Amino acid sequence: MFSFNSLLVAAFTSAAVFVNSQTIPANCTRTYTVQSGDFCDKISAAQNVSTYQLATVNSGIINPECTNLFVGEVICLGLEGQDCTQVSVVTAGSDCNTIATAAGISFADLLNNNPNVDAQCTNIYGGEVLCVAAPVAN
Numbered sequence: 001m002f003s004f005n006s007l008l009v010a011a012f013t014s015a016a017v018f019v020n021s022q023t024i025p026a027n028c029t030r031t032y033t034v035q036s037g038d039f040c041d042k043i044s045a046a047q048n049v050s051t052y053q054l055a056t057v058n059s060g061i062i063n064p065e066c067t068n069l070f071v072g073e074v075i076c077l078g079l080e081g082q083d084c085t086q087v088s089v090v091t092a093g094s095d096c097n098t099i100a101t102a103a104g105i106s107f108a109d110l111l112n113n114n115p116n117v118d119a120q121c122t123n124i125y126g127g128e129v130l131c132v133a134a135p136v137a138n
């Protein structure tokens with residue numbers, strides 16, 4: 001069966017894949033295909049990516065409010081040499097000292113890992129995903 005409609009769908013699908021593959025950085029180490037019901041912090045928590053990393057790796061693709069995800073979209077989760085996979089999901093009422101202590105890192109390391117968190121750690125929120133990796137030794 002080769003109908004006009006299936007030709008249209010096939011053309012649209014390959015065009016979408018083509019556009020998408022161009023937006024994935026060449027040094028992307030992990031990708032993810034957006035599923036129905038996803039939102040940025042849900043993807044971050046499930047895939048071990050910090051909220052900050054998901055946003056920066058996909059800047060220009062995912063808007064700052066994360067309202068433009070679509071099912072089937074391929075996004076990048078981490079870049080070579082810059083991929084934090086040790087994360088902690090913030091629970092309501094938690095604070096940076098507690099999170100850092102639980103992860104065995106310092107408050108300063110937690111801030112360094114998550115540049116979106118302010119110096120006093122007053123802007124974290126329940127459901128946010130933070131990178132809690134120990135600093136890489138140089």
Ligand SMILES: *[C@@H]1O[C@H](CO)[C@@H](O)[C@H](O)[C@H]1NC(C)=O
Nearest residue numbers: 045046047048049085086087
């Ligand atoms: C995320 O990290 C946890 C804890 O290390 C691990 O059990 C889980 O398999 C990881 N999930 C993915 C998708 O990498």
Ligand SMILES: *[C@@H]1O[C@H](CO)[C@@H](O)[C@H](O)[C@H]1NC(C)=O
Nearest residue numbers: 025026027028079080081082
């Ligand atoms: C990965 O690619 C991006 C975009 O080309 C670039 O800005 C970044 O510096 C690269 N990172 C590494 C670790 O090579």
